[in-house]
Amino acid sequence: MLTKVGNNVCGRFLLKNVNSLVPCNTFIKLKHTKDDVNAHRAKVMGRGLPEKKPLPGVKSIILVASGKGGVGKTTTAVNLACAMKVIEPDKEIGLLDADVFGPSVPLMMNISGEPMLNDDHLIEPLLNYGHVHGLLVSGENAVVWRGLMVMQALERLTRHVAWAPLDCLVVDTPPGTGDTHLSLAQSLPIDGALVVTTPQSAALQVTKRGVNMFDKLKVPIIGMVENMSHATCIECGARNHMFGNETRKSAEQMGLDIIESFEADQNMSDCINSGKPAIYALPDSIHAEKYRKLANKVFKYIETKGKERAEASKQ
Ligand SMILES: Nc1ncnc2c1ncn2[C@@H]1O[C@H](COP(=O)(O)OP(=O)(O)O)[C@@H](O)[C@H]1O
Ligand SMILES: [Mg+2]
Numbered sequence: 001m002l003t004k005v006g007n008n009v010c011g012r013f014l015l016k017n018v019n020s021l022v023p024c025n026t027f028i029k030l031k032h033t034k035d036d037v038n039a040h041r042a043k044v045m046g047r048g049l050p051e052k053k054p055l056p057g058v059k060s061i062i063l064v065a066s067g068k069g070g071v072g073k074t075t076t077a078v079n080l081a082c083a084m085k086v087i088e089p090d091k092e093i094g095l096l097d098a099d100v101f102g103p104s105v106p107l108m109m110n111i112s113g114e115p116m117l118n119d120d121h122l123i124e125p126l127l128n129y130g131h132v133h134g135l136l137v138s139g140e141n142a143v144v145w146r147g148l149m150v151m152q153a154l155e156r157l158t159r160h161v162a163w164a165p166l167d168c169l170v171v172d173t174p175p176g177t178g179d180t181h182l183s184l185a186q187s188l189p190i191d192g193a194l195v196v197t198t199p200q201s202a203a204l205q206v207t208k209r210g211v212n213m214f215d216k217l218k219v220p221i222i223g224m225v226e227n228m229s230h231a232t233c234i235e236c237g238a239r240n241h242m243f244g245n246e247t248r249k250s251a252e253q254m255g256l257d258i259i260e261s262f263e264a265d266q267n268m269s270d271c272i273n274s275g276k277p278a279i280y281a282l283p284d285s286i287h288a289e290k291y292r293k294l295a296n297k298v299f300k301y302i303e304t305k306g307k308e309r310a311e312a313s314k315q
Helices: 034-048 073-087 147-159 179-187 201-216 247-254 266-273 286-314
Strands: 002-007 012-017 022-029 061-065 093-097 168-172 192-197 221-227 258-262
Touching: 034 179, 034 201, 061 073, 061 179, 061 286, 073 093, 073 168, 073 192, 073 221, 073 266, 073 286, 093 147, 147 179, 168 286, 179 201, 192 201, 192 286, 201 221, 201 247, 221 247, 221 286, 247 258, 258 286
Parallel strands: 061 168, 061 192, 093 168, 192 221, 221 258
Antiparallel strands: 012 022
16 A cells, blocks of 8 residues: 655655654655646636626626736737727726736726725625726735635635626636636636637647637637737837747647737737726727727627527526
């Protein structure tokens, strides 16, 4: 009989002979794949997860995700939420920063201050740019979030906030395929996820991992958003594919559509980093136009999902 007494990151297990309790000094590699580890983690997390139930008064929830950091998830989530509000001003759109590890929505939406509790003891979301809601865990308070702590933080950010009424809640997620995604997908009815990627093979590989995770969690993927596809030389107009040009091939392999593609543009970066998203700061730019198109596609998607739900509830 073998007992596991320790393991290190590369998955090696030190075995002990239990009868003698003398280490046999043998390292063997166990054939645990990443999938096994993820399945085990899902099981463990599942024990502490709340039951999957809708957010009262929130009609639709979509996630903005990617495997990798720095590819433009938050930029996409922020501009998308703002564009949805711009093209359908009567709709209520929320924006939740679920990146408890490194929240950046407050900076990009120029939101500050402490959220207040209302009479129902729910946190009032902070507002900027019309009715788009932003909510934060302040950057300074970001601590080492792990497993159940992440779940509890997300529980507060979703169920203890006065979100209602909302037509759509756009959720910005942290990089990777971790506890946040698992927790969100297992506790909330997610209509779909937008997967953001840059065109280099390293980013696309982790994107593939993210797509597999959503597949397992039964979260439909709305499509892929390619960000920083290339840069255009301001002198001669030549295209520079500085991150490679692999997105189309990978999207085809994953069976996904690239629903929008954004080139790298310093104006975009300046806008978002100064707290005024391009959709407001540069409404006539190509990027703003593309975000409005993306918003339109997301509205169509959630409308179809809403109809499907209504049909299903009749049966
Ligand atoms: N299309 C773009 N053109 C230029 N800069 C961009 C573009 N998209 C994102 N950025 C910049 O890249 C950085 C990372 O973007 P961010 O949205 O924070 O990524 P993530 O949320 O995936 O970590 C930010 O400084 C942002 O301003
Ligand atoms: Mg981010």
